[in-house]
Amino acid sequence: MVTRITEGVKVSVDTIYQPEYSNPANEHFMFAYRVNIENMGEYSVQLMNRHWTIFDSNGTKREVEGEGVVGQQPVIEPGNNHEYVSGCNLKTDIGSMKGSYEMKRIADGQSFQVNIPEFYLITPYKLN
Template sequence: MATTIITDGVKVSVETQYQPEYSNPANEHFMFAYKIHIENLSDYTIQLMRRHWSIFDSNGSHREVEGEGVVGLQPVIEPGESHEYISGCNLKTDMGSMKGEYQMLRLLDNTVFDAQIPEFYLIAPFKMN
């Protein structure tokens, strides 16, 4: 089930999956994949310029990640079009969360705005039992 938010005509949806084959719980290494679907519901062509993540681990630690684009791209998204990518995050515990924003550029007038990334949870399936 996806977590979704819409900001200024940009719909961001997130789905997560625990990656047991890349995790090593004995060494406090828990790997999660997340799939992001960005849909342009506005009437304007936009470009994703930067990302900012706040990552929270259930042990109380928190880190910030910033950078250009997503997975090496700064995609241009036409009205009614979408962009999807998969990335990953490692935690030191079996559960945590992420949230953030994408800095978007409206190409018509070079207006910069932030599209929110909804908070989503990274939880190893065995934690649910």
């Protein structure tokens, strides 16, 4: 698990390879990732947008942007967290993701960026 704190918002990410949804012979490797976003600050915040940069080991880079996460724009109160699970497919058995969330403080409407730490997507057999 990797973790990063930006402006009082802690983002932790854990990954798992999903062999049942993968087909290595056809260069299709599916990974799930669980993100926990914890508001360690004193103000309620809302996750407005996401931006991901996805890399695989053949040099391919993809950018993904959109509103919220998994169809939600959650409000996270001080001391609370929001957790979600999503997925990513790669054409190689090793890759990585990193990105940012655009957050908004509810009290004053001020937007700020929260960094998502880089994490690796690696099939278990590559770790041996």
